[in-house]
Amino acid sequence: MATEHTGAVSICVDSHGSAIGMPQLCFDWFPNQIFWLVITLVVVFLVLSRVALPRIAAILAERQGTITNDLAAAEDLKAKALAAEEAYTKALAEARAEAQRIAGEARAEIQAELNDAIAKADAEIAAKAAESEKAIGEIRAGALQSIEAVAKDTAGALVSVLGGQADDATVAGAVEARMKG
Amino acid sequence: MASEAQAADKAAEGGSLVFHPMDQFIVKPLFGDGAVGMFTITNSTLWMGLAVLAIIGLMVLSTSRRAIVPGRMQSIAELAYGFIYKMVEDICGKDGVKYFPYVMTLFMFIVTANFLGLLPKSFTTTSHFAVTVVLALAVFLTVTILGFVKNGAGFLSLFWVSSAPLALRPVLAIIELISYFVRPVSHSIRLAGNVMAGHAVIKVFAGFAAIAAISPVSVLAITAMYGLEVLVAFIQAYVFTILTCVYLKDALHPHH
Numbered sequence: 001m002a003t004e005h006t007g008a009v010s011i012c013v014d015s016h017g018s019a020i021g022m023p024q025l026c027f028d029w030f031p032n033q034i035f036w037l038v039i040t041l042v043v044v045f046l047v048l049s050r051v052a053l054p055r056i057a058a059i060l061a062e063r064q065g066t067i068t069n070d071l072a073a074a075e076d077l078k079a080k081a082l083a084a085e086e087a088y089t090k091a092l093a094e095a096r097a098e099a100q101r102i103a104g105e106a107r108a109e110i111q112a113e114l115n116d117a118i119a120k121a122d123a124e125i126a127a128k129a130a131e132s133e134k135a136i137g138e139i140r141a142g143a144l145q146s147i148e149a150v151a152k153d154t155a156g157a158l159v160s161v162l163g164g165q166a167d168d169a170t171v172a173g174a175v176e177a178r179m180k181g
Numbered sequence: 182m183a184s185e186a187q188a189a190d191k192a193a194e195g196g197s198l199v200f201h202p203m204d205q206f207i208v209k210p211l212f213g214d215g216a217v218g219m220f221t222i223t224n225s226t227l228w229m230g231l232a233v234l235a236i237i238g239l240m241v242l243s244t245s246r247r248a249i250v251p252g253r254m255q256s257i258a259e260l261a262y263g264f265i266y267k268m269v270e271d272i273c274g275k276d277g278v279k280y281f282p283y284v285m286t287l288f289m290f291i292v293t294a295n296f297l298g299l300l301p302k303s304f305t306t307t308s309h310f311a312v313t314v315v316l317a318l319a320v321f322l323t324v325t326i327l328g329f330v331k332n333g334a335g336f337l338s339l340f341w342v343s344s345a346p347l348a349l350r351p352v353l354a355i356i357e358l359i360s361y362f363v364r365p366v367s368h369s370i371r372l373a374g375n376v377m378a379g380h381a382v383i384k385v386f387a388g389f390a391a392i393a394a395i396s397p398v399s400v401l402a403i404t405a406m407y408g409l410e411v412l413v414a415f416i417q418a419y420v421f422t423i424l425t426c427v428y429l430k431d432a433l434h435p436h437h
Contacts, residue, residue, distance in 0.1 A: 017207075018204050024308065029217050030311045032217050040229040040230070044236055048236070
């Protein structure tokens with residue numbers, strides 16, 4: 001046929017290949033479109049309902065689960081961190097108290113030792129002082145006797161030099177009397 | 182494509198504008214020149230197949246890693262899932278969730294076919310009434326059968342507006358009945374009409390581009406229309422799906 005040189009010719013297409021009226025209303029093509037549409041829809045439905053939708057649902061559920069778990073884990077870790085901080089604070093306070101106690105003990109010990117040492121030193125000082133006192137007393141007594149003897153001798157010599165005659169007893173008596181005065 | 186070249190030839194020869202805005206909707210065999218039989222592989226078949234591949238690519242391949250932290254494509258797949266799942270749950274209620282795969286199938290097919298149809302030189306399967314009427318009738322029959330199976334004769338209370346005065350009820354029942362049977366018509370023509378009109382308008386603007394003086398305006402107009410069509414491609418899929426949910430709710434809960 002001469003009119004077929006442009007390709008598909010039907011009642012809906014003219015000899016130049018242009019549409020006659022609306023191609024949408026060409027009933028010749030309906031069975032073809034409907035047949036392939038049904039095939040397409042069935043395939044799409046099977047693909048979606050068998051593979052795609054369950055998979056996406058699983059992915060979304062898994063994500064939700066992961067988020068929930070992570071939030072719970074975060075909550076848990078936060079609680080742990082708080083507990084750790086509390087424990088740390090408590091330990092710090094205890095350590096401080098302990099340090100204070102040890103320092104107090106050490107101070108008391110040192111004070112006691114110090115007191116002991118002071119007392120000992122005082123006693124030693126007292127003993128030494130007493131000894132010294134005694135020695136001084138002896139020295140003083142010795143000195144007095146010596147002075148008396150020297151005074152007697154000097155007085156006897158003075159008297160003899162001045163031309164007097166003096167017996168020892170008188171001189172001694174006079175010197176003693178003077179020394180007492 | 183051959184027809185477009187011819188149209189251009191004719192325009193050049195005649196020196197006048199020739200518009201064939203509807204030629205893009207012609208169904209033709211992919212191999213050979215024969216007539217379009219029921220099982221012929223046509224351009225419509227090709228683009229439906231590409232839609233299937235696109236859906237598999239988006240919903241199956243992109244989720245194959247099952248990543249806890251999703252990549253781009255997996256995010257889109259999850260977004261589509263969450264979007265339709267929430268829609269079904271919000272409108273149909275908890276007991277409507279088991280029809281989610283059917284609604285998802287409709288939405289994914291329509292939205293993918295719409296967007297694939299926006300590619301230059303492509304064939305828009307959803308611009309054909311044969312396609313959208315089948316989709317709408319499938320919803321209509323499913324809803325009607327499901328309504329009677331779930332509620333028995335109680336499904337008829339959908340037409341008996343119990344909140345209206347008794348005298349008005351028969352009148353309202355007739356109106357409700359008519360509106361019920363008009364549903365598949367409006368449901369299908371809304372989708373095909375919107376898609377077809379947009380594509381045809383773009384083609385008309387493209388025809389004006391043959392005149393050098395107004396071709397910049399023509400290109401601008403095509404760009405603007407294309408942006409609008411991107412919006413329409415999604416919105417019509419959304420509208421079709423949300424109406425499906427609303428009808429499904431009527432079947433599950435006919436008492437208002």
